[in-house]
Amino acid sequence: MGIYTGRQIAEALQKEDPDMNLRTVRYYTQIGLLPPLELAGNKRVYTDMHLDYFRAIVMLSKSGETLANIQIKLAGLTPEEVAKLGDNLRFFQPEQVLYNETLVINDDVMISVSPRIPQALKTKMIETVTKLLREEGTR
Amino acid sequence: MISIRFAKSILEHEEGMNHMWVHIAPLGEVEHATLQFLFPAGIHLANSIGQHYEQDSSGRFIIDKPNLSYDILLEIFTLEPINCGELTITCVLAFIDKDGASNCHSFAASIAVTDAEEVGNILIDEEVVRRVKEQGQYKGKDSKDSILDCTPVKIIRYDSHYCSELEKQYRVEGSLLNGARGASTQRELHPSNQQR
Numbered sequence: 001m002g003i004y005t006g007r008q009i010a011e012a013l014q015k016e017d018p019d020m021n022l023r024t025v026r027y028y029t030q031i032g033l034l035p036p037l038e039l040a041g042n043k044r045v046y047t048d049m050h051l052d053y054f055r056a057i058v059m060l061s062k063s064g065e066t067l068a069n070i071q072i073k074l075a076g077l078t079p080e081e082v083a084k085l086g087d088n089l090r091f092f093q094p095e096q097v098l099y100n101e102t103l104v105i106n107d108d109v110m111i112s113v114s115p116r117i118p119q120a121l122k123t124k125m126i127e128t129v130t131k132l133l134r135e136e137g138t139r
Numbered sequence: 140m141i142s143i144r145f146a147k148s149i150l151e152h153e154e155g156m157n158h159m160w161v162h163i164a165p166l167g168e169v170e171h172a173t174l175q176f177l178f179p180a181g182i183h184l185a186n187s188i189g190q191h192y193e194q195d196s197s198g199r200f201i202i203d204k205p206n207l208s209y210d211i212l213l214e215i216f217t218l219e220p221i222n223c224g225e226l227t228i229t230c231v232l233a234f235i236d237k238d239g240a241s242n243c244h245s246f247a248a249s250i251a252v253t254d255a256e257e258v259g260n261i262l263i264d265e266e267v268v269r270r271v272k273e274q275g276q277y278k279g280k281d282s283k284d285s286i287l288d289c290t291p292v293k294i295i296r297y298d299s300h301y302c303s304e305l306e307k308q309y310r311v312e313g314s315l316l317n318g319a320r321g322a323s324t325q326r327e328l329h330p331s332n333q334q335r
Contacts, residue, residue, distance in 0.1 A: 023156040023216050030147055030261055031268045068272035 004046040055086025143248040148262035151255035153220040160267045163209040172202035172234035181221030185214035
């Protein structure tokens with residue numbers, strides 16, 4: 001399990017959200033948005049679980065939730081579910097939203113494709129996924 | 140007349156954040172009421188969170204209904220290291236009273252600035268924190284993100300069950316025989332292909 005300082009957490013989060021900073025990391029910790037920090041020796045440290053919590057908080061706040069609602073939502077989730085939430089953070093990156101195409105195959109399957117993907121490859125991806133879904137539907 | 144409370148009892152001298160909740164009691168029959176904040180060097184005011192406060196060209200907050208109570212929630216922060224110690228934030232309330240006379244009242248709020256590495260027990264004001272948590276994520280009109288991009292998301296819908304006419308006519312369904320691809324498929328006649 002990784003352990004981190006507040007600064008390391010901030011640097012890790014900045015890779016996904018440039019607006020994150022050390023003061024926000026500290027503040028969210030101080031106002032109780034996160035589980036208690038772990039003790040390593042006589043120092044309190046962040047762990048991978050805290051990093052997952054931060055990513056989930058950032059992701060939910062980008063979707064318009066208040067911190068109060070975020071706290072309520074996260075309280076009802078397991079650590080694994082919180083980690084999964086944070087994985088969606090990439091879909092809220094401005095470049096992702098502005099430039100990527102969202103291919104909606106059906107209500108359950110959507111593919112986000114960057115403009116760097118050639119059209120031929122895009123078509124092949126769509127055909128492959130469509131075929132897989134049809135095969136699944138005929139079972 | 141004015142009460143000022145902080146979310147936490149200290150502010151880190153570097154990369155610190157706090158919130159000020161300023162509550163103004165009803166002022167009565169006054170006009171042109173404004174509120175101005177004066178911060179020590181190194182303490183910055185962030186764009187107000189969650190809601191837009193009306194401000195004049197000098198950055199003074201306009202109290203448009205002075206006969207009602209007024210609440211402001213402000214985010215303050217430090218960036219580069221500043222001197223530790225007790226620092227004072229000044230709040231200046233100005234208005235024209237019913238006799239037409241200008242009034243100006245100053246209120247001071249102290250905040251302890253401490254070394255970020257030596258922060259001990261912090262006292263949290265739960266009421267202020269509650270208000271902070273209930274605010275939305277609105278960043279304010281002068282935020283660097285203030286340009287609202289309404290570019291519609293490119294959505295392309297595909298119906299996984301869609302078949303073109305040619306596909307319906309010539310579709311081959313079934314399993315492969317003897318590992319051979321393509322030609323040796325056991326052909327299940329599609330209704331459109333059935334011989335009469």
